[in-house]
Amino acid sequence: MSDTLTYVYAVARxxxxxxxxxxxxxxxxxxxxxxxxxxxxxxSDADRAEFEERxxxxxxxxxxxxxxxxRAHHHVVDTLGRGHLLAPLALAxxxxxxxxxxxxxxxxxxxxxxxxxRLAGRAEFxxxxxxxxxxxxxxxxxxxxxxxxxxxxxxxxxxxxxDTALDEAREAAAEVDTAVxxxxxxxxxxxxxxxxxxxxxxxxxxxxxxxxxxxxxGELAALVDTLAEHPRIRVEVTGPWVPYSFAQTQQAQQDQP
Amino acid sequence: MTExxxxxxxxxxxxxxxxxxVALVDLLDRLxxxxxxxxxxxxxxxxxVDLVRISLRALITSIAPVERPGTRGGTQRSGAxxxxxxxxxxxxxxxxxxxxxx
Numbered sequence: 121m122s123d124t125l126t127y128v129y130a131v132a133r134x135x136x137x138x139x140x141x142x143x144x145x146x147x148x149x150x151x152x153x154x155x156x157x158x159x160x161x162x163x164s165d166a167d168r169a170e171f172e173e174r175x176x177x178x179x180x181x182x183x184x185x186x187x188x189x190x191r192a193h194h195h196v197v198d199t200l201g202r203g204h205l206l207a208p209l210a211l212a213x214x215x216x217x218x219x220x221x222x223x224x225x226x227x228x229x230x231x232x233x234x235x236x237x238r239l240a241g242r243a244e245f246x247x248x249x250x251x252x253x254x255x256x257x258x259x260x261x262x263x264x265x266x267x268x269x270x271x272x273x274x275x276x277x278x279x280x281x282x283d284t285a286l287d288e289a290r291e292a293a294a295e296v297d298t299a300v301x302x303x304x305x306x307x308x309x310x311x312x313x314x315x316x317x318x319x320x321x322x323x324x325x326x327x328x329x330x331x332x333x334x335x336x337x338g339e340l341a342a343l344v345d346t347l348a349e350h351p352r353i354r355v356e357v358t359g360p361w362v363p364y365s366f367a368q369t370q371q372a373q374q375d376q377p
Numbered sequence: 378m379t380e381x382x383x384x385x386x387x388x389x390x391x392x393x394x395x396x397x398x399v400a401l402v403d404l405l406d407r408l409x410x411x412x413x414x415x416x417x418x419x420x421x422x423x424x425x426v427d428l429v430r431i432s433l434r435a436l437i438t439s440i441a442p443v444e445r446p447g448t449r450g451g452t453q454r455s456g457a458x459x460x461x462x463x464x465x466x467x468x469x470x471x472x473x474x475x476x477x478x479x
Contacts, residue, residue, distance in 0.1 A: 125418075128415070128417075131413065156438065186405075187401055190401065190404050190405060190408050191401075191404070192400075194399065194404055194408065207412075207413050208408075208411070208412045208413070209412045209413050209414075209415060210408070210409075210413065210414045210415075211408045211409060211411035212417075213412075213415050213417045214417045214418065215412075215418045216418045220418055224415060224441055226417075230412075235413060244407075246406075248403075249439055277425060310406045310407075310410060311406070311410075313402050313406070319400070319402075327406070329406075329407070329411075347458065355405070358399075358400075358403055364407035364411035364412055364450060365406075365407055365410070365411040366410060366411070367412050367413045368413060368414070369413065369414075
């Protein structure tokens with residue numbers, strides 16, 4: 121039994137060998153391709169021990185390993201994705217060897233072609249919207265309350281106003297999202313990021329991914345520019361991303377909530 | 378290989394760890410809930426919900442600091458209470474990630 125596995129980063133079309141020069145994946149391993157016709161699985165070796173079932177379960181609890189693996193996966197996908205049509209695979213997809221990858225590629229050829237056709241000429245953009253702080257109600261409680269009752273009254277009012285501000289932010293975010301959705305060919309909702317993870321104190325009210333035709337990216341930028349001074353919300357666009365959120369088979373798409 | 382001009386849209390998210398151009402949290406949104414899901418040879422294709430749950434728990438428990446005094450009704454939390462709060466948050470995240478709830 122070999123002590124290495126084949127880790128698959130993405131499935132691409134017409135990969136230019138020169139693009140693989142010096143490209144390193146997880147564990148600093150060189151990246152190569154396993155090809156079937158025009159399709160290419162972008163792969164590297166991976167330590168078997170590192171990816172054995174129990175090992176992986178443990179490692180997934182290890183944030184540093186998870187972050188390093190995610191970064192390495194992204195580096196490969198993002199680097200190749202700039203010049204190639206590709207569909208990234210989910211994190212940590214491994215096979216026993218290259219022959220197994222070749223078999224999967226052969227068996228699922230039509231599926232991959234379908235996924236790639238849908239992604240051609242399109243890029244993913246993240247749309248994240250936060251409720252602005254410091255709107256109405258921000259002054260409540262700033263001055264020292266004269267009494268406990270006064271303090272409680274102000275606090276209740278601040279909470280009410282906070283709720284209203286959040287509702288208004290959600291509404292404004294939904295409007296922005298509708299406008300962006302109109303530019304997109306597909307859209308998907310991601311979970312809202314916890315403030316501890318997003319690194320911002322403003323509550324997130326929307327986290328979406330939009331698959332946008334490359335030629336319309338300028339319109340998206342222009343739209344977002346007009347929102348810079350919005351009183352209720354702060355809008356953040358990330359990307360262009362390799363279309364992670366939209367690299368799915370038709371079946372998976374239908375199953376999606 | 379140059380990027381098309383239309384890709385000159387460069388607002389970058391604030392990063393969890395500050396120094397990388399792509400925020401890890403945005404990357405994990407995509408890597409754990411996206412990408413083509415294939416059944417690999419080892420049954421470690423935890424991609425999707427399970428992986429998200431595990432990783433999110435790891436993220437939360439490793440990053441979440443003690444609740445700041447005053448953020449939850451002003452009660453000062455002891456270390457034990459704080460870790461309970463973190464656990465509760467991880468469990469809430471679990472619930473939010475139940476299939477069909479996404």
